[in-house]
Amino acid sequence: MSQILTLVGISTLQTLEMVLFSTLFSMVIGFPLGVLLYSTNSMGITPRPILNQVLSRIVNVLRSFPFIILMILLFPLSRLILGTSIGTTATIIPLSIAAAPFVARLVETALLEVDPGMIQAARAMGSTNSQIIVKVLIPESMPSLVSGITLTIINLIGYSAMAGTIGGGGLGDLAIRYGYQRFRPDVMAASVVVIIVMVEVIQFIGTRIANRMLANR
Template identity: 65%
Template sequence: MAELIVPALLETLYMVFFSTIFSLLLGLPLGVLLVVTEKNNIWEKLQLNRILNGIINILRSFPFIILMILLFPLSKIIVGKTIGTTATIVPLSIAAAPFVARIIEGSLKEVDKGIIESSLAMGASVTEIIFKVLIPESMPSLILGITTTIINLVGYSAMAGAIGGGGLGDVAIRYGLYRFQTDVMIISVAIIIVLVQGIQFLGNRLSLNINKK
């Protein structure tokens, strides 16, 4: 059984790791723009804000399985195939990006307005406020949000196994469901649970440590 579970676990970790990185690269700028371009903020651009909100809301409306199928052509263009662990990273990243954007938006909005106003009064630019005030001040909340994103990606990666995405979800479905190997199903689910618990524990500890500092 180890020859099934171990490679599947490594595939899941591979998918989650890279999709987390790419979703942050996509979602972080979107989240920042959502905050700084809103009304009465440091870079007010209401039209841009409405457009970004619309795009994010549309992307969040798609169930992941449907979005993954719709993005098959994009996966083909980027990685040369539509099925497999690497190909799954593309829809995973795009599916998680709007979720990341909303998390970033919520975290940045928690920053005390007084700190931002003081920075503006001292002549800080928009870029300086973003990177020296907003992001550092909201870091504990951001860490918790990113932790939630990673956990969601673990769940998404398991669902991706239903359509050839690989990983623990694929093993659980192919062997546990279709071949009635209940032990494989139970072990796969147990590993996913342990993985999620471990990620949440590390995220909580890291957020707490940063908050203390």
């Protein structure tokens, strides 16, 4: 029993590491891309139809790739940057790249929900596009953004579990190598329970934060 707890504990920490850093990196990539998608949209603050179509196609193509295939395709990049393509740290790179287009769409959708009247009012007061983004769009869309970040984290937990099937480490790797391949249903069950608990806790926290932001408007 103690051995199972030790294995689950180590794998849980690996999963948390993958999810934490891939969330941060996907936000760094996806948030500005989402703002750009919104801004160049026909309903955005600086419409650029051609640029928007190009960016939109790129995002759609990246989102269409199954994660397992994308991870295999990005093995050379992980090896180039980190010197290895397997393990917890190496998995962060494909996780981040896989989640970034998803983040971009969530950010774009959240910004599109902001009342256009607020943007017009900001323009009437002489606000620049940058000021509108920073002082109007982002603050007003924060509840939706928090919900989107919560959904991203939950998806990354699922992605990290899939990454375990090809040497990514974490709870997915534990469930496959120690649970399935060694015929240890108790290990597999423990891994699944921990993943379910993580998802429930993150969803609860994200929902509470978003609801509090809506109540304080």
